[in-house]
Amino acid sequence: xxxxxxxxxxxxxxxALSQELIVEAAVALLDExxxxxxxxxxxxxxxxxxxxxxxxxxxxxxxxxxxAADQVLGHAFAADPGSGEDAGSxxxxxxxxxxxxxxxxxxxxxxVSAPPTLANALRLLDRIGTLVAGTALPxxxxxxxxxxxxxxxxxxxxxxxxxxxxxxxxVSRDAFLARxxxxxxxxxxxxxxxxxxATEHLRDHADRDQFTTGLDLLLGGLNTAAGPRxxx
Amino acid sequence: xxxxxxxxxxxxxxxALSQELIVEAAVALLDExxxxxxxxxxxxxxxxxxxxxxxxxxxxxxxxxxxAADQVLGHAFAADPGSGEDAGSxxxxxxxxxxxxxxxxxxxxxxVSAPPTLANALRLLDRIGTLVAGTALPxxxxxxxxxxxxxxxxxxxxxxxxxxxxxxxxVSRDAFLARxxxxxxxxxxxxxxxxxxATEHLRDHADRDQFTTGLDLLLGGLNTAAGPRxxx
DNA sequence: GTCCAAATGGACCGGCGTTCCATAAGCAAT
DNA sequence: ATTGCTTATGGAACGCCGGTCCATTTGGAC
Numbered sequence: 001x002x003x004x005x006x007x008x009x010x011x012x013x014x015x016a017l018s019q020e021l022i023v024e025a026a027v028a029l030l031d032e033x034x035x036x037x038x039x040x041x042x043x044x045x046x047x048x049x050x051x052x053x054x055x056x057x058x059x060x061x062x063x064x065x066x067x068a069a070d071q072v073l074g075h076a077f078a079a080d081p082g083s084g085e086d087a088g089s090x091x092x093x094x095x096x097x098x099x100x101x102x103x104x105x106x107x108x109x110x111x112v113s114a115p116p117t118l119a120n121a122l123r124l125l126d127r128i129g130t131l132v133a134g135t136a137l138p139x140x141x142x143x144x145x146x147x148x149x150x151x152x153x154x155x156x157x158x159x160x161x162x163x164x165x166x167x168x169x170x171v172s173r174d175a176f177l178a179r180x181x182x183x184x185x186x187x188x189x190x191x192x193x194x195x196x197x198a199t200e201h202l203r204d205h206a207d208r209d210q211f212t213t214g215l216d217l218l219l220g221g222l223n224t225a226a227g228p229r230x231x232x
Numbered sequence: 233x234x235x236x237x238x239x240x241x242x243x244x245x246x247x248a249l250s251q252e253l254i255v256e257a258a259v260a261l262l263d264e265x266x267x268x269x270x271x272x273x274x275x276x277x278x279x280x281x282x283x284x285x286x287x288x289x290x291x292x293x294x295x296x297x298x299x300a301a302d303q304v305l306g307h308a309f310a311a312d313p314g315s316g317e318d319a320g321s322x323x324x325x326x327x328x329x330x331x332x333x334x335x336x337x338x339x340x341x342x343x344v345s346a347p348p349t350l351a352n353a354l355r356l357l358d359r360i361g362t363l364v365a366g367t368a369l370p371x372x373x374x375x376x377x378x379x380x381x382x383x384x385x386x387x388x389x390x391x392x393x394x395x396x397x398x399x400x401x402x403v404s405r406d407a408f409l410a411r412x413x414x415x416x417x418x419x420x421x422x423x424x425x426x427x428x429x430a431t432e433h434l435r436d437h438a439d440r441d442q443f444t445t446g447l448d449l450l451l452g453g454l455n456t457a458a459g460p461r462x463x464x
Numbered sequence: 465g466t467c468c469a470a471a472t473g474g475a476c477c478g479g480c481g482t483t484c485c486a487t488a489a490g491c492a493a494t
Numbered sequence: 495a496t497t498g499c500t501t502a503t504g505g506a507a508c509g510c511c512g513g514t515c516c517a518t519t520t521g522g523a524c
Contacts, residue, residue: 041511057471195354205375272482
């Protein structure tokens, strides 16, 4: 068992390895090859070292992927305009920033976890909580509402984005949707009254709009629960 | 490449294998050992056969796990009271039934996917859509709202339940929450104003309540968007 | 120069998903 | 019964992976 956080006491070597370097290279490989394509052997080769060296900085593959996903989550903060707005639009902007960040790195979607331990997941929940606290909502509900919104953002993003890592390698999105639509149409209308009529909406929907539709419902409910706030 | 759906033309053998039998055994192993514990070798041994035979009925492990997760999703319909209510409470009951089903089989949480191809995922979306269609909501919004609710149910359940498959093996839930709370308290209050004060809520929250909190916000927003409906 | 902890990297292990293929079992026609 | 073909079986084998081990190197402290 070795230390996970190898901190270089002073200068260190010029070509020194570090957890940051490793995670960075892992993100690059994950972007290119997906989760199945990331192996310690390949990663080691990219970094011109052996697998054993990587384990000095990272305890196992699960941790490595979690760190990589958290780094992707961090991209959202770069895009987010930050404070200076009312809670509703601030939450909306933050949520969309997270969605877009995961959209650019689909492999990460299924690895952002809600009870935050990692740095950027923590930042996200704190930001949401601070925005919620700026609402007329009673204080004792802040935590549960903040986590609910956080769960929505990461969970629904994952649901929408993660499937892409499976199909995209083989067929295009449009082809997949068309095939699914055809399958729905072939269902028994008595058993599936809704789906058999919904196929046209399936074909030309935008993933991002589906995310914002639910988000707006949620935030709308929040507005109602908090009592109608007077616009500034 | 072999046929995935081997259909027994007539009688077949007494000890014949079938996809159903295999999925059933897989669910049992997943419940007991988790996803990492399910291997084709072990599954074959349980079924008194070899790994090769399984591949006649199931094309690979991903498909097997997806089928197993879909079967778990099917449990939700057994618990769901069904129609006969208004849309709001019908959706709520259905959502909670799904959450509880996944709660009993945590490994399945991260494998229920939203764009439904599998049998029970299809049934779920259709049921949601039918309930939404019974709302005052304009018809052209039925699809996007139904999928939004479906995304919430599966995505948020996954976020809440899936982490359990990691911790539970090593530490109890309470111990994990206590440790996380301590970590949050140790954060810089200037950087994390919300989290440093929220730890007491973290310690004694109930997972299921977090699910319903967001659900009620979402359904509340739906009610508002649909216009207030007169109670029957 | 000497020493030691930090860090490296390549060989190696056990086990996995998957494939291959020789064989068995059931069915239909003779 | 015999034959011929499809369906299905199951054990051996392949290639690769995550992870461990450990001899070796590095570079700062003295």
